[in-house]
Amino acid sequence: MNKPGYYGEWGGAFIPEVLYQTFCELNEAFQKAKADPAFWQEYLSLMSTYSCRPTPLTHAENLSRHFGGAQIFIKREDLNHTGAHKANNVMGQGLLVKRMGKTRVIAETGAGQHGVATATMAAKFGFACTIYMGEEDVQRQRPNVFWMEKLGSTVVPVTSGSKTLKDAINEAFRDWVTRMDDTHYVMGTVCGPHPFPEMVAWFQSIIGREACGQIKQQFGRQPSRVYACVGGGSNAMGIFQGFLDNPAVELVGVEAGGKGLDSGMHASRLAAKDGSPGVAQGYKTMFLQNSDGQMMDTHSVAAGLDYVGVSPILTDLWQQKRVRFSAATDAEVMAALDLTMKKEGIIPALESAHAFVQAFKEAGEMGRDEAIIINMSGRGDKDIFTIAHAFNDPSWKEFIKKKGIEYGA
Amino acid sequence: MELSSQIKTALADPDRKILLMTHIVLGYPSLETNRRVIEQMVANGVDLIEMQIPFSEPMADGPVIVKANQEAIERGITVRRCLDFAREMTATHAIPFLFMTYYNIIFKFGVEEFFREAKEIGIRGFIIPDLPPEEGEDFFAQSRRYGIAAILIYAPTSTPERMRELARYSRGFIYCAARKGVTGKQTDFDASFNDYMRTCRENTDLPLAVGFGISSKEDVDYLTGKADIAVIGTRTIKLVEEQGVAAVGPFIAGLR
Numbered sequence: 260m261n262k263p264g265y266y267g268e269w270g271g272a273f274i275p276e277v278l279y280q281t282f283c284e285l286n287e288a289f290q291k292a293k294a295d296p297a298f299w300q301e302y303l304s305l306m307s308t309y310s311c312r313p314t315p316l317t318h319a320e321n322l323s324r325h326f327g328g329a330q331i332f333i334k335r336e337d338l339n340h341t342g343a344h345k346a347n348n349v350m351g352q353g354l355l356v357k358r359m360g361k362t363r364v365i366a367e368t369g370a371g372q373h374g375v376a377t378a379t380m381a382a383k384f385g386f387a388c389t390i391y392m393g394e395e396d397v398q399r400q401r402p403n404v405f406w407m408e409k410l411g412s413t414v415v416p417v418t419s420g421s422k423t424l425k426d427a428i429n430e431a432f433r434d435w436v437t438r439m440d441d442t443h444y445v446m447g448t449v450c451g452p453h454p455f456p457e458m459v460a461w462f463q464s465i466i467g468r469e470a471c472g473q474i475k476q477q478f479g480r481q482p483s484r485v486y487a488c489v490g491g492g493s494n495a496m497g498i499f500q501g502f503l504d505n506p507a508v509e510l511v512g513v514e515a516g517g518k519g520l521d522s523g524m525h526a527s528r529l530a531a532k533d534g535s536p537g538v539a540q541g542y543k544t545m546f547l548q549n550s551d552g553q554m555m556d557t558h559s560v561a562a563g564l565d566y567v568g569v570s571p572i573l574t575d576l577w578q579q580k581r582v583r584f585s586a587a588t589d590a591e592v593m594a595a596l597d598l599t600m601k602k603e604g605i606i607p608a609l610e611s612a613h614a615f616v617q618a619f620k621e622a623g624e625m626g627r628d629e630a631i632i633i634n635m636s637g638r639g640d641k642d643i644f645t646i647a648h649a650f651n652d653p654s655w656k657e658f659i660k661k662k663g664i665e666y667g668a
Numbered sequence: 669m670e671l672s673s674q675i676k677t678a679l680a681d682p683d684r685k686i687l688l689m690t691h692i693v694l695g696y697p698s699l700e701t702n703r704r705v706i707e708q709m710v711a712n713g714v715d716l717i718e719m720q721i722p723f724s725e726p727m728a729d730g731p732v733i734v735k736a737n738q739e740a741i742e743r744g745i746t747v748r749r750c751l752d753f754a755r756e757m758t759a760t761h762a763i764p765f766l767f768m769t770y771y772n773i774i775f776k777f778g779v780e781e782f783f784r785e786a787k788e789i790g791i792r793g794f795i796i797p798d799l800p801p802e803e804g805e806d807f808f809a810q811s812r813r814y815g816i817a818a819i820l821i822y823a824p825t826s827t828p829e830r831m832r833e834l835a836r837y838s839r840g841f842i843y844c845a846a847r848k849g850v851t852g853k854q855t856d857f858d859a860s861f862n863d864y865m866r867t868c869r870e871n872t873d874l875p876l877a878v879g880f881g882i883s884s885k886e887d888v889d890y891l892t893g894k895a896d897i898a899v900i901g902t903r904t905i906k907l908v909e910e911q912g913v914a915a916v917g918p919f920i921a922g923l924r
């Protein structure tokens with residue numbers, strides 16, 4: 260199929276008529292920017308002065324020694340401004356919004372990282388900003404809600420549906436169909452209607468471009484495998500694009516295994532048997548849905564992976580067997596997080612820790628002369644409440660109790 | 669008779685200057701309530717009924733219909749039960765019934781299988797807000813094959829060129845969204861609305877339905893002469909929630 264916006268049989272733009280014209284304009288503005296070398300230069304310059312690009316590639320020597328196999332390298336997207344790869348996409352779309360002359364941005368957010376990144380971008384560029392966030396995610400990512408509000412954005416808790424990421428996306432679309440003239444929807448991942456998957460993948464490709472050069476410089480060769488966690492798929496597509504044209508590099512996407520793939524409480528659209536083709540949220544992909552086509556409740560300890568759909572680009576690469584998919588359970592994630600902190604002094608986000616789990620399962624069986632890269636999509640600071648709770652940390656609990664008393668709870 | 673001709677014939681009656689179409693969310697609050705509401709609607713002169721098959725992600729709908737979709741699903745509505753209920757309605761009432769739903773429901777069922785069964789049931793048209801003609805090759809082919817009208821939507825943002833393009837695919841009538849946004853909120857009928865209706869009329873020969881925020885006799889009076897069908901959606905759902913099924917008949921009777 261050669262239809263624009265399709266990857267194999269996946270993707271498309273299943274949009275209501277009221278947005279037709281908006282998408283025509285967005286497609287035109289994006290294609291113009293993509294074809295303009297000055298736009299990418301402007302983007303690079305912004306990312307090296309406002310964020311921390313290029314982000315380092317860290318050789319995790321202690322972890323490599325611990326597993327006794329492949330040399331483990333970590334691509335440090337946590338060192339971006341706002342602490343995750345989300346900034347790459349958001350700043351790029353921000354430059355596009357300026358070109359289009361719009362004055363207001365809206366976004367969905369799950370973990371809150373995309374929301375915080377969008378809020379910083381809006382503050383910097385002077386846009387009004389509203390962030391939609393599932394009520395469940397507002398609870399579990401409270402620090403990010405605080406920062407979004409302090410940055411001047413309005414955070415709207417979404418109470419419909421499963422009160423998570425997919426519902427925040429629906430609500431953002433409902434805003435957009437009401438106010439498309441001055442508003443751009445900053446989609447946070449490589450999902451949704453065309454051109455969003457292509458656009459977000461393009462901005463995130465900066466991760467892979469850097470990583471490809473860095474590993475050559477530090478290790479002398481290309482890695483054997485590259486691991487990334489997959490929510491919607493933007494950090495994975497970002498790093499994979501640096502290695503896609505080299506068939507010797509195996510690409511591994513890691514989804515949320517939640518309480519286990521047989522438990523029905525997970526968010527594994529491709530690694531589990533529960534996904535099936537569907538059309539929702541403006542695009543066609545593999546969804547976790549029932550036989551009637553109703554979307555199911557997903558579960559993950561990581562809000563950013565707790566989503567029913569997955570990038571149409573990744574679904575195509577999975578179907579072609581170019582990307583292998585696996586899943587990490589909540590319990591495995593906590594163990595990998597603990598080990599990474601103790602061995603390397605690095606705190607991955609709960610989302611990112613999924614990629615670490617699979618890499619740790621495989622590193623020991625590989626040769627010492629091989630390298631693997633783990634894409635560390637973000638830092639774990641935002642997860643302090645969830646992680647402290649999972650570790651059942653006594654001194655943290657004591658602190659919260661005291662704060663409660665201080666606030667008259 | 670083909671749906672658009674049937675609508676035009678009905679409008680030839682001097683007592684029917686505008687037709688009324690109502691919207692039902694199947695399974696909300698229950699099929700039994702739907703049954704009694706439809707009975708009252710038909711008895712009080714409704715001309716067409718669109719039955720929404722609930723979907724978990726009703727992106728184009730506002731809070732009232734979103735909640736209705738969600739609760740219907742929670743209470744156990746299935747596509748199968750919707751189809752069986754529709755079969756009963758078309759057998760009981762003579763007016764045209766349409767299905768409104770989102771594309772995934774049909775896609776999962778199988779596009780051709782869905783058309784085949786809808787034809788058997790006697791459904792006259794489909795309204796699918798998230799399926800533009802560009803994505804619906806198979807759907808529009810089956811619609812022509814089975815003679816079930818694919819009803820497309822015009823929006824205030826549609827250009828005249830786009831309207832003509834949509835009219836090439838649409839059958840039965842055109843559903844004009846009265847304003848931007850989702851279902852439910854009140855619409856201001858002003859000069860720009862009149863311009864919009866004029867542009868709609870100039871760019872299709874099909875009858876025009878107008879929906880989104882139509883809730884009173886004043887609204888229906890205002891639309892008379894401008895549109896061919898007034899669509900009442902959220903208002904009757906709220907009416908049943910607030911005043912019960914018995915309020916529907918008098919409300920409908922008072923609209924025209």
Ligand SMILES: Cc1ncc(COP(=O)(O)O)c(C=O)c1O
Binds near residue numbers: 371449488490495610
């Ligand atoms: C740190 C982090 N990693 C990963 C994700 C998942 O998104 P994606 O798969 O698009 O990279 C999120 C999303 O919120 C995130 O915050």
